Amino acid sequence: MAQSLGREPMKFEIYRYHPETDSKPRMQAYEVEVERGMMLRDALLAIQAEDETFAFRHSCGEGVCGSDGVNVNGVNCLACTTPVSELKPPVQVRPMPGRPVIRDLVVDMSQFYNQYQSVDPWLKRTEPNPEHEIRQSPAHRDQLDGLYECIMCGCCSTSCPSFWWNPDKFLGPQALLTAARFVLDSRDQATAQRLDALEGPYKLFRCHTIMSCVEVCPKGLNPTRAIGQLKAMMLKDAV
Amino acid sequence: MALARRRFDTLIIGAGGAGLNAALQLANSGLSVAVVSKVFPTRSHTVAAQGGVNAALANVLPDNWHWHMFDTVKGSDYLGDQDAIEFMCREAIPTVYELEHAGVPFSRLPDGRIYQRKFGGQSQNFGGEQAARTCAAADRTGHAILHALYQQNLRAKTHFFDEWFAINLLRDDEGVVLGALVIEIATGDPLIIEAKTTLLATGGCGQVFRTNSNAHINTGDGMAMALRVGVPLMDMEFFQFHPTGIVGKGMLISEGVRGEGGYLINKDGERFMERYAPHAKDLASRDVVSRSIMTEIKEGRGCGPRADHVLLKVDHLDESVIAKRLPGIRESSKIFAGVDPVYEPIPVFPTAHYSMGGIPTDRFGRVVVPERHGEEAVPGLYAAGECACASVHGANRLGGNSLLDILVFGRLAGKDIRDYVRENPYHRNLDEAVVEAAIAPLERWEQGGEGPGVAEMRGTLQRLMEDHAGVFRTEAVMQEGVDKLTDLRERLAGARLRDHSKAFNTARIQALELDNLFDVGMAIAVSALHRKESRGAHSRPDYPERDDMQWMKHSLYFKAGDVMDYKPVRTKPLTVETFPPKPRVY
Numbered sequence: 001m002a003q004s005l006g007r008e009p010m011k012f013e014i015y016r017y018h019p020e021t022d023s024k025p026r027m028q029a030y031e032v033e034v035e036r037g038m039m040l041r042d043a044l045l046a047i048q049a050e051d052e053t054f055a056f057r058h059s060c061g062e063g064v065c066g067s068d069g070v071n072v073n074g075v076n077c078l079a080c081t082t083p084v085s086e087l088k089p090p091v092q093v094r095p096m097p098g099r100p101v102i103r104d105l106v107v108d109m110s111q112f113y114n115q116y117q118s119v120d121p122w123l124k125r126t127e128p129n130p131e132h133e134i135r136q137s138p139a140h141r142d143q144l145d146g147l148y149e150c151i152m153c154g155c156c157s158t159s160c161p162s163f164w165w166n167p168d169k170f171l172g173p174q175a176l177l178t179a180a181r182f183v184l185d186s187r188d189q190a191t192a193q194r195l196d197a198l199e200g201p202y203k204l205f206r207c208h209t210i211m212s213c214v215e216v217c218p219k220g221l222n223p224t225r226a227i228g229q230l231k232a233m234m235l236k237d238a239v
Numbered sequence: 240m241a242l243a244r245r246r247f248d249t250l251i252i253g254a255g256g257a258g259l260n261a262a263l264q265l266a267n268s269g270l271s272v273a274v275v276s277k278v279f280p281t282r283s284h285t286v287a288a289q290g291g292v293n294a295a296l297a298n299v300l301p302d303n304w305h306w307h308m309f310d311t312v313k314g315s316d317y318l319g320d321q322d323a324i325e326f327m328c329r330e331a332i333p334t335v336y337e338l339e340h341a342g343v344p345f346s347r348l349p350d351g352r353i354y355q356r357k358f359g360g361q362s363q364n365f366g367g368e369q370a371a372r373t374c375a376a377a378d379r380t381g382h383a384i385l386h387a388l389y390q391q392n393l394r395a396k397t398h399f400f401d402e403w404f405a406i407n408l409l410r411d412d413e414g415v416v417l418g419a420l421v422i423e424i425a426t427g428d429p430l431i432i433e434a435k436t437t438l439l440a441t442g443g444c445g446q447v448f449r450t451n452s453n454a455h456i457n458t459g460d461g462m463a464m465a466l467r468v469g470v471p472l473m474d475m476e477f478f479q480f481h482p483t484g485i486v487g488k489g490m491l492i493s494e495g496v497r498g499e500g501g502y503l504i505n506k507d508g509e510r511f512m513e514r515y516a517p518h519a520k521d522l523a524s525r526d527v528v529s530r531s532i533m534t535e536i537k538e539g540r541g542c543g544p545r546a547d548h549v550l551l552k553v554d555h556l557d558e559s560v561i562a563k564r565l566p567g568i569r570e571s572s573k574i575f576a577g578v579d580p581v582y583e584p585i586p587v588f589p590t591a592h593y594s595m596g597g598i599p600t601d602r603f604g605r606v607v608v609p610e611r612h613g614e615e616a617v618p619g620l621y622a623a624g625e626c627a628c629a630s631v632h633g634a635n636r637l638g639g640n641s642l643l644d645i646l647v648f649g650r651l652a653g654k655d656i657r658d659y660v661r662e663n664p665y666h667r668n669l670d671e672a673v674v675e676a677a678i679a680p681l682e683r684w685e686q687g688g689e690g691p692g693v694a695e696m697r698g699t700l701q702r703l704m705e706d707h708a709g710v711f712r713t714e715a716v717m718q719e720g721v722d723k724l725t726d727l728r729e730r731l732a733g734a735r736l737r738d739h740s741k742a743f744n745t746a747r748i749q750a751l752e753l754d755n756l757f758d759v760g761m762a763i764a765v766s767a768l769h770r771k772e773s774r775g776a777h778s779r780p781d782y783p784e785r786d787d788m789q790w791m792k793h794s795l796y797f798k799a800g801d802v803m804d805y806k807p808v809r810t811k812p813l814t815v816e817t818f819p820p821k822p823r824v825y
Contacts, residue, residue: 019742037488037577049694052746053738057278060454062490062571064382065282081574102425103743109279122390123342133339135351141344148344148386149379152281185342 007033011090012043014054017101025101027092034084041068041079044093044105056105063218066151069096069158070105076155078218096158098167111167112154115175119197123182124190140186147181147226149219150174156213156223162206170206171198173213173223179204180226183233195234204230242420242674243430247273247398248660250418250434252405252461254280256381256642257624257649258440259388261604263341264653266395270660273432275400275421277456277748280389284442284454285645288381289493289567290358291373292338292646293639294331298348299355299371301363304328307372309818311640314360314524315633316775317791317820318474320809323602323629327640330647335374338646342387345376346564356564357498359522360637360825369522373639378493378567381642403430404748405460407677408437408620409669410468416619417669419464420677424748427741429681431674433666436619436656439465439598439606440649443625444759446752448591448709449701452484452491461626463755465598466762470608470617471795471804473628474596475759476767477776479636480710482528484590485576486548491592492568492585494638497521499564501553503532504584505540511549516825523825526635526776529589533710536588543586550584589710595636595776596766597628599795604652609795609804619663621656623648630793633808634775684750690735693750699727700753700760708764713781717768724764728757762796769803770794787820 009031017025030051032043041058048054056079058068063081070079071094073087084091099107125134157163157172171179179198182188198204204227213223249265251258254276265272276283295302307328312319339345339353346354353374361370376383392399402424409417409431418434441461445453462472482503483492497503502521505511515531516523523531532549535541542550553561558581561569565580572580599607604623605616624645631644707720731753738746772786773779795804810817 018740020740037575048745052692052694052736052749053740055743055745059278059282059456060284060287062287063574064287064379064567065278065284065454067278067282083574106743113279117393120394122394123340123387125340129336129340131336133336133345133353136347137351138347138349141347144344148376148383151286151382152279185344187342 007035010034010043010084012047013090013092014047015094016054016104018053018103029090036085038084039080040072040082040084040087043084044079055103064151066153069153069155070094071096076159076216078153078155081218096154098158098164109154112157112172112174115171116152116178119171119175119179120194121178121182123185123188125187126189134187136186143184143186144181146221147177147184150177150221151219153218155216155218159212159216161210161212162208166202166206169202171203173227176204176207176230177221177223177226180230183230192237195230195237198230198234243428244433245430246433246666247271248434249436249438249656250275250432251438251440252419253283253440253442253624254399255283255285255440255442255624255645256384256388257645258438259385259392260646260649261438261440261623261653261656262397263388263391263395264650265656266392266397268657270657271398273398273400273434275403275405275419275432277402277404277424279401280399281386283385284457285381285385287454287491288642289378289491290495290498291356291375291380291639292335292384292642293358293372293637294335294374294643295328295372296332296335296353296355296374298352302370302372304332305815306363306365306370307331309365310360310362311631311637312818313823314635314637316635316785316823317787318630318633318774318793318808320630321812321817322809323631325812325815326602327631327643327647330651331643334643334646334650338384338387341391343376343383345374356495357522358638359494359497359519359528360524369519373495373498375495377563378495378565384642404751405464406681406751408464408468409673409677411667411670411673414617415667416468416617417667417673420674422681425743427744427747429678431669433669435660435663435666436621438604438621438623438652438656439626440622440624441626443594444756445591445593447701447704447756447760447763449705450484450489451591452481452489453591458752458755459626459759460752460755461622462597462762463758465606465622466758466798469799470598470606471797472596472762473599473793473795474630474766475594475762475796476770476794477595477634478591478708478763479525479593479595479776480529480589481592482525482532482589483551483587485571486586486588488575489590490571490575491590492551492572492587496551496553496565496568499560500556501551504550504552505535506542506546507540511535511540519825524635525638526778527825529710530778532589548586548588551587552584553580554582554584593636593641594625595628595632595634597626598622600627600629602629603655604648605655609806614806621652623652634777680751680754684736684747685739686735688735690733691730693734693736693746693753696731696734697749697753697756700756703727704760704763708767710778712767712777712779717764721764721768724761728761731757758798761801765801766794766796766803791820
């Protein structure tokens with residue numbers, strides 16, 4: 001396999017917007033020397049090293065903190081786990097769609113966080129806690145796999161058409177995945193209350209199973225399936 | 240210009256495990272709590288902790304807190320304070336249960352109890368058979384804990400300042416800490432937060448080294464803030480290099496991999512740890528394993544075309560074990576090393592990982608400084624987590640004791656702060672001169688003109704630290720490092736920002752972080768140069784032995800004049816017998 005170890009120039013086009021100087025956003029072209037194993041975050045850092053006016057969020061560099069969700073060639077992803085070798089140049093990097101832009105690739109995530117908070121994302125117990133751990137069988141614990149690993153990067157919700165149309169009423173895939181994480185936790189004692197809170201035409205039922213969320217989740221999670229589980233439980237609850 | 244002010248009972252800087260566990264105690268007790276974090280709380284670096292948190296629950300193998308204490312004292316190479324260690328190991332058990340009750344999705348045993356795995360440096364019966372003490376949520380324990388703590392703080396209505404950066408502490412001329420000067424990243428506007436107590440919980444400083452396992456945000460902000468108000472840093476020469484970072488990148492491959500049965504091999508396929516630690520083998524202490532890897536490579540037994548790494552072999556484990564217990568590691572290996580550990584070994588090399596040293600505290604989280612007859616607490620100032628030094632890790636931290644440290648001491652600091660606020664119920668007067676001193680770094684970076692850029696200075700510093708304060712340290716190498724660092728620090732004064740805009744100016748934040756990295760880097764380099772022995776992570780080929788007669792003492796580095804002071808190790812535990820220093824073999 002002839003794989004080059006050397007550095008090669010690659011073209012990038014980055015969304016730029018500065019609220020103090022720009023009346024509207026623009027795309028700015030950059031060229032980056034890329035090498036094997038380089039991630040998109042590395043390329044963005046190389047750009048920033050040359051042009052410190054360019055702003056984006058990032059931190060852990062290994063796909064666990066969820067800071068660097070961006071839209072690349074039309075698809076949401078985490079910059080730090082996306083190899084540049086998989087991207088078609090010129091690589092167009094934009095902020096995640098549907099959110100107000102603060103500056104460059106930095107978006108205002110407040111609504112996304114508010115919706116997360118609106119599902120009461122904490123374990124609720126009515127009984128006093130035991131002196132030891134609350135027991136949970138491995139099978140019950142397995143129910144949480146695919147739910148608890150969410151890193152709140154926002155890739156899913158900001159790629160969901162239902163979320164774009166009704167961001168104030170539809171909770172979006174991330175908040176619903178979180179709701180399912182607590183509904184399906186055998187230790188949680190507020191299941192009925194949680195399901196009741198999801199009633200109505202919008203909060204949950206605006207999900208039209210378009211499944212963009214599943215395609216983009218950088219952790220391989222499946223919010224659509226979680227939403228389906230919630231729907232099934234609500235039906236069972238209603239009967 | 241009169242700055243905006245806000246007042247809270249208590250201010251917490253940092254929203255990782257230590258900050259959030261303290262916040263939770265305080266919010267639950269009805270105090271007004273402000274948590275300032277430069278990133279959204281769940282992005283704090285606690286999220287990256289993989290393997291787990293130690294507590295002698297004895298769910299898998301026999302265990303008790305006293306054995307845990309012995310292992311921690313021995314792991315510390317007898318530099319840890321035994322009262323603080325006893326306290327931490329006792330508190331570990333209720334702390335883990337409390338976390339479980341808070342919702343942490345721990346992995347489970349067939350009977351429904353918390354799963355525990357084997358980790359390095361753990362033993363039963365004071366140095367006997369391997370113990371299994373590390374409570375795990377697959378290999379995403381830090382993520383599971385941080386999210387649960389954030390969630391509980393939402394319930395408790397903690398007041399979060401998300402994406403605000405703390406610049407300096409406000410300390411008056413009587414030595415009392417009155418809060419901090421912070422800046423909102425989105426707007427660039429500064430704010431004074433007045434608080435009756437301030438807790439530093441800003442985490443580590445791994446970004447001082449070029450190849451590290453740390454997040455971009457781990458720039459030692461709290462440590463540097465403490466230095467700048469005259470508080471020394473303790474035991475900063477002890478920096479842990481984790482044995483298994485992905486070669487060339489530094490991302491961490493959890494010790495849990497070896498705990499689940501993985502092991503290291505050299506180019507001959509030899510399981511070389513059997514030579515260095517015949518009993519514990521691959522689960523010897525981290526300092527021991529890192530030095531062994533470096534020795535293998537130095538003696539020509541490294542792997543790959545450049546013979547610059549060793550291999551971590553996992554492919555003999557059942558795929559279901561990897562899927563169940565190490566899913567995150569498999570994902571990271573595929574993405575960053577291009578290997579699937581189910582079929583191929585992972586190329587690894589030691590990576591800068593953890594600061595054992597930090598802001599000196601007592602076991603209640605109070606920051607303490609030397610006074611004529613012993614030491615005294617700085618009124619209103621607390622520290623917990625990696626930025627603090629209690630000291631429970633001494634010269635080398637055991638895997639699984641870091642999450643434990645942040646949770647136990649975060650929780651306890653919360654309790655002590657509650658008492659302090661009860662006894663000191665009123666805000667003190669904040670003098671304008673105190674504010675002026677605190678805002679100086681912000682104004683300094685407003686200067687225009689030409690000069691070296693922030694990214695360039697940061698890169699130079701990181702390479703310097705890697706070359707002159709790495710795993711093996713000799714007098715000549717370290718002296719050269721301190722000299723170069725002194726020169727570089729002079730150049731820092733001439734460094735300039737190009738971008739002086741206000742809105743979400745990441746360059747300005749990185750400039751302020753650069754100041755912090757320099758302060759912490761100097762503390763490490765100077766402390767290391769002065770310690771003339773080998774102990775734990777501080778390894779000197781020119782002084783290869785541990786010297787308990789002269790050096791069983793804590794170092795204190797002061798920024799003013801780059802001077803050192805020392806204080807004795809607290810060898811007397813709370814209730815049990817002292818563990819006297821012994822040769823450390825695994």
